Amino acid sequence: MEPILLRYERAGHCPTLDEYRADGGFEALATALAGMSPDAVQQAVIDSGLRGRGGAGFPTGRKWSFVPRNLPGPRYLICNADEMEPGTYKDRVLLEQNPWPLIEGMALACYALGVGHAFIFIRRGYERAAANLRRVMAEARRAGFLGENILGSGFNLELDVHQSAGRYICGEETALINALEGVRANPRAKPPFPAVKGLWGQPTVVNNVETLANIPAIIARGPAWWKALAATPEAAGSKLFCVSGHVANPECFELPLGITLGEIIDGPCGGMRPGSGFKACIPGGASTPFLTADHWGVAMDFDPVAKAGSRLGTGGIIVFDQNTCMVGVTLNLIRFFARESCGWCTPCREGLPFVRHILEKIENGSGNAGDVDILREHVHYLNYAFCALAPGAMGPLEGLLRLFEDEVREHITKGKCPFTRL
Amino acid sequence: MNHPNEIKLIIDDIPVEVPEGTSVLEAALSVDITIPHFCWHPALGKAGACRVCAVKVLEGSPRGVQMSCMLPAQDGMVVSTTDPEAVALRKGVIEWLMINHPHDCPVCDEGGECQLQDFTIAGGHGLRRYDGRKRTYTNQYLGEYIEHEMNRCIQCYRCARFYQEYAGATDFGVMGRGNMIYFGRQGDGPLESPFSGNLVDICPTGVFTDKTARFRARYWDYDLAPSVCPHCSLGCNITPAARYRELLKVIARRNDSVNGWFICDRGRFSNGAVNAPERPRQALADNRPVSCDEAMDALLERLTEFLELNGPASLAIVGSPRMSLEGNIMAARLRELLGAGTLSYFDDRLQAERTMEAASLLTTANAASLADVRKADLVAIMECDLLAEAPMMALAVRQAWRGGARVYVVGCDVPFDSAQGTKTLAERSRSPASPTHPGPDSVPPDRPDAPRTRPGAGCPPPLPAPGGARGWSGSRPGVCSRTRSHPATPRPVRGSATPRGQRCPHC
Ligand SMILES: Cc1cc2nc3c(=O)[nH]c(=O)nc-3n(C[C@H](O)[C@H](O)[C@H](O)COP(=O)(O)O)c2cc1C
Ligand code: SF4
Ligand code: SF4
Ligand code: FES
Numbered sequence: 004m005e006p007i008l009l010r011y012e013r014a015g016h017c018p019t020l021d022e023y024r025a026d027g028g029f030e031a032l033a034t035a036l037a038g039m040s041p042d043a044v045q046q047a048v049i050d051s052g053l054r055g056r057g058g059a060g061f062p063t064g065r066k067w068s069f070v071p072r073n074l075p076g077p078r079y080l081i082c083n084a085d086e087m088e089p090g091t092y093k094d095r096v097l098l099e100q101n102p103w104p105l106i107e108g109m110a111l112a113c114y115a116l117g118v119g120h121a122f123i124f125i126r127r128g129y130e131r132a133a134a135n136l137r138r139v140m141a142e143a144r145r146a147g148f149l150g151e152n153i154l155g156s157g158f159n160l161e162l163d164v165h166q167s168a169g170r171y172i173c174g175e176e177t178a179l180i181n182a183l184e185g186v187r188a189n190p191r192a193k194p195p196f197p198a199v200k201g202l203w204g205q206p207t208v209v210n211n212v213e214t215l216a217n218i219p220a221i222i223a224r225g226p227a228w229w230k231a232l233a234a235t236p237e238a239a240g241s242k243l244f245c246v247s248g249h250v251a252n253p254e255c256f257e258l259p260l261g262i263t264l265g266e267i268i269d270g271p272c273g274g275m276r277p278g279s280g281f282k283a284c285i286p287g288g289a290s291t292p293f294l295t296a297d298h299w300g301v302a303m304d305f306d307p308v309a310k311a312g313s314r315l316g317t318g319g320i321i322v323f324d325q326n327t328c329m330v331g332v333t334l335n336l337i338r339f340f341a342r343e344s345c346g347w348c349t350p351c352r353e354g355l356p357f358v359r360h361i362l363e364k365i366e367n368g369s370g371n372a373g374d375v376d377i378l379r380e381h382v383h384y385l386n387y388a389f390c391a392l393a394p395g396a397m398g399p400l401e402g403l404l405r406l407f408e409d410e411v412r413e414h415i416t417k418g419k420c421p422f423t424r425l
Numbered sequence: 426m427n428h429p430n431e432i433k434l435i436i437d438d439i440p441v442e443v444p445e446g447t448s449v450l451e452a453a454l455s456v457d458i459t460i461p462h463f464c465w466h467p468a469l470g471k472a473g474a475c476r477v478c479a480v481k482v483l484e485g486s487p488r489g490v491q492m493s494c495m496l497p498a499q500d501g502m503v504v505s506t507t508d509p510e511a512v513a514l515r516k517g518v519i520e521w522l523m524i525n526h527p528h529d530c531p532v533c534d535e536g537g538e539c540q541l542q543d544f545t546i547a548g549g550h551g552l553r554r555y556d557g558r559k560r561t562y563t564n565q566y567l568g569e570y571i572e573h574e575m576n577r578c579i580q581c582y583r584c585a586r587f588y589q590e591y592a593g594a595t596d597f598g599v600m601g602r603g604n605m606i607y608f609g610r611q612g613d614g615p616l617e618s619p620f621s622g623n624l625v626d627i628c629p630t631g632v633f634t635d636k637t638a639r640f641r642a643r644y645w646d647y648d649l650a651p652s653v654c655p656h657c658s659l660g661c662n663i664t665p666a667a668r669y670r671e672l673l674k675v676i677a678r679r680n681d682s683v684n685g686w687f688i689c690d691r692g693r694f695s696n697g698a699v700n701a702p703e704r705p706r707q708a709l710a711d712n713r714p715v716s717c718d719e720a721m722d723a724l725l726e727r728l729t730e731f732l733e734l735n736g737p738a739s740l741a742i743v744g745s746p747r748m749s750l751e752g753n754i755m756a757a758r759l760r761e762l763l764g765a766g767t768l769s770y771f772d773d774r775l776q777a778e779r780t781m782e783a784a785s786l787l788t789t790a791n792a793a794s795l796a797d798v799r800k801a802d803l804v805a806i807m808e809c810d811l812l813a814e815a816p817m818m819a820l821a822v823r824q825a826w827r828g829g830a831r832v833y834v835v836g837c838d839v840p841f842d843s844a845q846g847t848k849t850l851a852e853r854s855r856s857p858a859s860p861t862h863p864g865p866d867s868v869p870p871d872r873p874d875a876p877r878t879r880p881g882a883g884c885p886p887p888l889p890a891p892g893g894a895r896g897w898s899g900s901r902p903g904v905c906s907r908t909r910s911h912p913a914t915p916r917p918v919r920g921s922a923t924p925r926g927q928r929c930p931h932c
Pocket of ligand 1: 009054055056057058059060061063066082083085086087088171172173174175176177209210211212215390391392395
């Protein structure tokens, strides 16, 4: 498959506006503004089968259709570029190497949704990406692709970049909205969903960077063409997979959605590192349960990965070899989640440190058999947290107990970690 | 007859009828089924934070284990509060909360009146499985009235929600993240809100306790009696708590049509005079200690003598605007009984006339209770510094404003900052969705020389903003602006050298 988003291969180079336009850039926007109704743009997105790339995989066109069209007052679009999920760095690559489709995609989305003011909420640490975005946006504004009366169509769009104060929870869409409003980044109760009552109480769509960046291609080349980029008839479009861990070539690749796990690792990743054998991986960012060698042939698409007991999530793949202690891996992730809990609800705020404590005991060799039951209880009860952070945090723990219970028990019976730490 | 938007549901086999919009938790409470709850509070509403109010929905949607405070009651719903799954989750939540909570109820001043204690015992959590270290915090000095013990906090957010959202002050709130969140101020210092004492009542554990009464009694030791606050004319309901004939503290008493759940700090903390040693505690007749009955008999005897000698026309009965309504009514009754010639409530004719004039303007149609004010859609404040004259009225106006009311301030006897704060309120309530919130340090456009206000971004600015020459800020809680130049007169902390309090002489 020829890459759509990552088609400018020179690393560290971000194309200029002229380069992007020479490649057909902003033609989708021109086409839409000249000849398509907002509803037609939305319909194209629905037809394309595009599902959110921010983790949950919610159909993008459906999300847009929840926005009430007849309410007075403004509507907003927010691009979620918070990307703090461990193992996920695809949005950064996109923002640094080719932010143009995002700008164009946001303009298209705003046209479809009737939005006049949109925001890009970007992770604190992404200084370079934010600087790049600001530069590119200024260029787009000078060329008339942002601001007032875009391309003479009468459509106006203000676009602002907001740099997060920097916490994982700011990526959760309602906490993000609170952060943008300037209050504590605690999630809000749903319903009402942001599409109905979001930023400053107005209908708001929150979409991931990659989701929005896919829209120009859908409009320019048609939803059917875009959908067919995928590797299976059920999947739709291409996907950024950002790989890390014990593979020979850990990088961010744009691949057809629905490609198998084995094909990704043996193909662009160049197989495992010398001396490493595949033991397991996290398929889509830190909050997704592990896949093992048994899942080598699983199509990397939302539904098949869910059927395999995990989630496609963000497409951030972390690969572990045979020398990796899975208790240690899980503990490392739980430490992150416990630290990043916003502190609003009891299961997450108190439950995660409890889990962390028990995993620390097991990893240090002082665990006991009853601890496994306590961990299992937490996997169940953290589902009753206020937002999706805590259930997500239980992803790797659930995988650990389902796939690697023997390894956990070995820690307990041996009274130490059976792996040598490197 | 069934009201059109009356909802019928079944909770634990009991049919319940509630108005639309009621949560399952409130519906259960309405038929005396107590579902444990920490973050939900009738005056603050739902937060969904503590997760201890789990129930199971057997019929209706969404099914399964749900948080009852967040769940609107729906027609035909069947709910169980005793389902094993819900009970297990509630027990789990208590276990989590008790991971870090100190296990020292016997030395906690809240013991016996602690919601956490009650729900922990009720939930059957007895065995500790967490064997790690507990989280500990450093406490803050929050002034002379309220003690801070953060280790006891269960992070229900009630205090921060009351203090910032309900009462509109900004010097106290929540900081940090994860399981190290902290409820306090940026640094040590007296709480600035004139309603800070409500933290004592509202905290479900022993984080905030009344410093002036700490460790003097357990709840069951108190002599409690329903009463009305004597400090202004609003008549907020209170429960004075006494032991061994000494008033130890004052607790807010719920009255939905007057003060709701709260009282101001003046009402709570300025009661030192009650215990003043100079107050007569023994009835005397002719300087001879007698019983109350004997004293009353002696009084009647003297009055009868006086009436016989001089005639009823020469007897005057004197009430006072500072006396309770009941007392003043009794004064009128006494005048009738004795046929006294004069009944007077005022020492100044002009004041009497003005009061009569004002009272005559009140009709049953236009008189508004504090509950009405809280729900008003327009409030005009005439020539009045609400925070100084009737603090709970200011709090009621703030609730109206939070509900979208417009607030106007008329007159010159209004602290500039109060007017400023109110004006910002009105502007903001006109366009709550405006993306251009006044940023930090914003200056009202029409007053470039105005002092910089700092409305908490995203949350309503305080009403009326304290500070300036006449507000409450800078003074200690419980003191109105007229008392500014005089020290506040709290009940002394035991063992402290503060002189015994006296009543404010200013009004
Ligand atoms: C704890 C938490 C963190 C999240 N972080 C991100 C993030 O960094 N970036 C992102 O796009 N979505 C994140 N999400 C998902 C968003 O809430 C939201 O679903 C997403 O931005 C929607 O975009 P999409 O429909 O385009 O996928 C997070 C969700 C949770 C619960
Ligand atoms: S699960 Fe609860 S504590 Fe954790 S991040 Fe969400 S709201 Fe905050
Ligand atoms: S201090 Fe009290 S009221 Fe505030 S969060 Fe803690 S337990 Fe709740
Ligand atoms: S009372 Fe329902 S979640 Fe706290």
